[in-house]
Amino acid sequence: MSSGVHRVAILVYDRVKLLDxxxxxxxxxEANLLGADYRIALVSTTGADVASSIGMRIAVDGRAVTQPxxxxxxxxxxxxxxxxxxxxxxxxxxxxxxxxxxxxxSVCSGAFVLGASGLLDGRRATTHxxxxxxxxxxxxxxxxxxxxxxxxxxxxxxxxxxxxxxDLALALVEEDHGPDVSREVARSxxxxxxxxxxxxxxxxxxxxxxxxxxxLRRVVDLVTADPAGDYSLAELxxxxxxxxxxxxxxxxxxxxTTPARYVESIRFGIAxxxxxxxxxxxxxxxxxxxxxxxxxxxxxxxxMSISPAAYxxxxxxxxxxxxx
Numbered sequence: 001m002s003s004g005v006h007r008v009a010i011l012v013y014d015r016v017k018l019l020d021x022x023x024x025x026x027x028x029x030e031a032n033l034l035g036a037d038y039r040i041a042l043v044s045t046t047g048a049d050v051a052s053s054i055g056m057r058i059a060v061d062g063r064a065v066t067q068p069x070x071x072x073x074x075x076x077x078x079x080x081x082x083x084x085x086x087x088x089x090x091x092x093x094x095x096x097x098x099x100x101x102x103x104x105x106s107v108c109s110g111a112f113v114l115g116a117s118g119l120l121d122g123r124r125a126t127t128h129x130x131x132x133x134x135x136x137x138x139x140x141x142x143x144x145x146x147x148x149x150x151x152x153x154x155x156x157x158x159x160x161x162x163x164x165x166x167d168l169a170l171a172l173v174e175e176d177h178g179p180d181v182s183r184e185v186a187r188s189x190x191x192x193x194x195x196x197x198x199x200x201x202x203x204x205x206x207x208x209x210x211x212x213x214x215x216l217r218r219v220v221d222l223v224t225a226d227p228a229g230d231y232s233l234a235e236l237x238x239x240x241x242x243x244x245x246x247x248x249x250x251x252x253x254x255x256x257t258t259p260a261r262y263v264e265s266i267r268f269g270i271a272x273x274x275x276x277x278x279x280x281x282x283x284x285x286x287x288x289x290x291x292x293x294x295x296x297x298x299x300x301x302x303x304m305s306i307s308p309a310a311y312x313x314x315x316x317x318x319x320x321x322x323x324x
Contacts, residue, residue, distance in 0.1 A: 006176065008040045009070035009097055011113070012060060013078065013090055018052040020076030020107040020165050027169035030185045036177055043067050043097075045089045053079055064093040072172065073101035076165065077108030077127075082134045086116035095119065105157040105172065107165035114158070115139040123153040128161030166191055213250055215240045219259070223266040227289030231263045268299050271308070281308040 008028055010021060021042070028038035044050055047063035061067075075094055095117040098104045106114050111127040112135060114120050120142040127135050132146035145151055150159035150168040159168035166189070174182035211217050218240060223231060236259055237244040251259050271288040279287065285296040285308075293308075300308050 004037060006036070006038050006072065007068060007070045008038050008072045008074065009064070009067050009101070010040065010042050010074045010076065011064055011090075011094060011097060012042050012044055012050050012058050012076065013080075014050045015053050015080045016050060016058070016076050016078040017108065017162065018054055018056060018058075019162050020078070020110065021052070021058065023163060023166045024074060024076075024105075024107065024169035026189065027166055027173060027185055030188050031173045031177065031181055033188075034177075034181050034184055036173070036181065041067055041070070043093075045093045064097055067097070069100040070097060071102045073097040073104050075104075075106045075110035075113045077106070077110040077112075077161070079109070081109040081112040082131055082138065086113050091116040103155040103157065103172075105159070105168060107159050107168065108161045111135055111158045112138070114156070115142060119156060120158070123156055124151050125153065125156075125158040126151045126160055127158060130161075163191075211254055213254055215242060215247070216250060216254060216262075219262065220266060223263055223289070224270065227267050227270050227287065229289070231259075233259050236263075264299065268303060271296060271299075272311070275308060275312040278312075281312060284308060 008025075010025065012021060025040055028036070028040060032038055041061045042058060043062055043064040044060045045064055047060065047066075049060055050058050052058055073094075090113055094113050098114075098117065098119050104114065104119060106127075108128050109131060111120065111125055112131075114125075115135065115138060120139055122141055124143045124145055125135070126132065126145045126148040129146055132144050136142065136144040148160065149164050150157060150171060152171075157168055157172070159165055170182045170186055170191075173185055211220065219231075219236060222229065222236075222239065233244050233247065237247045240247065242250075247259060251257060251262055255262055257265075267289045271284050271290070274284040274287055275281070281296065282293050285293045288296070290296040290299070296308055300306060300311060304311065
């Protein structure tokens with residue numbers, strides 16, 4: 001565990017997401033009240049102030065290249081990435097600060113800045129679940145883990161969207177000052193020290209483009225209209241007027257999965273939506289087409305590492321529902 005001054009350089013830029021900046025900064029600031037000595041410097045490529053994603057001005061402490069060597073260098077995200085390429089001056093500033101720092105971290109789409117600097121080549125990394133596929137496509141040398149809240153690979157840390165920057169900062173504080181300090185910081189900020197599950201608990205149900213094949217789109221329509229129906233391979237093939245072999249091949253070629261697993265994934269998306277609306281786990285299992293609550297629980301455990309009840313307690317609406 002470290003002691004003494006710990007310099008943190010946060011590289012900001014126009015349209016940076018404000019919470020990506022202040023979330024980790026608040027964690028470090030709260031740790032200072034418990035005896036840590038984090039010195040936070042906000043820097044930009046030119047030394048000029050920047051405008052955040054909501055228009056608020058962020059005053060910076062100077063140019064990135066003139067800052068003392070940081071112990072921790074952090075890049076917050078912004079909605080500008082990955083919609084546009086990372087500018088050369090931003091990538092070069094990140095590369096310079098990373099070379100002079102003890103550890104490197106990013107929040108959300110800040111991973112694209114690290115990627116453009118070559119800092120994620122050959123490493124594991126994560127980012128917001130919505131843009132994880134784009135990060136993997138843009139940086140094929142990086143092993144993207146889309147469900148992780150944060151990932152550490154050596155001295156490089158990446159985290160998921162927005163509030164995951166707080167999770168990451170808590171982990172850094174624990175690394176520096178031990179679990180007692182990070183636990184007290186989490187209590188003070190009224191956040192989880194370590195939240196259960198991964199990003200899949202936050203992702204939208206039935207995400208992704210619809211299947212290209214009319215036959216497979218028909219499967220989505222059938223299951224969505226009547227989740228509890230019989231969708232065995234033989235029954236689906238009969239409804240679609242194709243052979244079981246052809247249907248299996250369509251699923252494998254286009255979706256990379258089996259008909260049974262795909263039907264389950266549709267039901268899983270429906271179940272998440274029902275729980276979001278406030279239905280009980282037992283009601284959800286029946287309405288989404290699962291044969292029992294236990295079968296629903298097993299899918300949630302496999303896909304999200306939490307139970308349906310735990311998911312509901314975090315994301316259900318406030319409307320009253322019948323007791324289970």
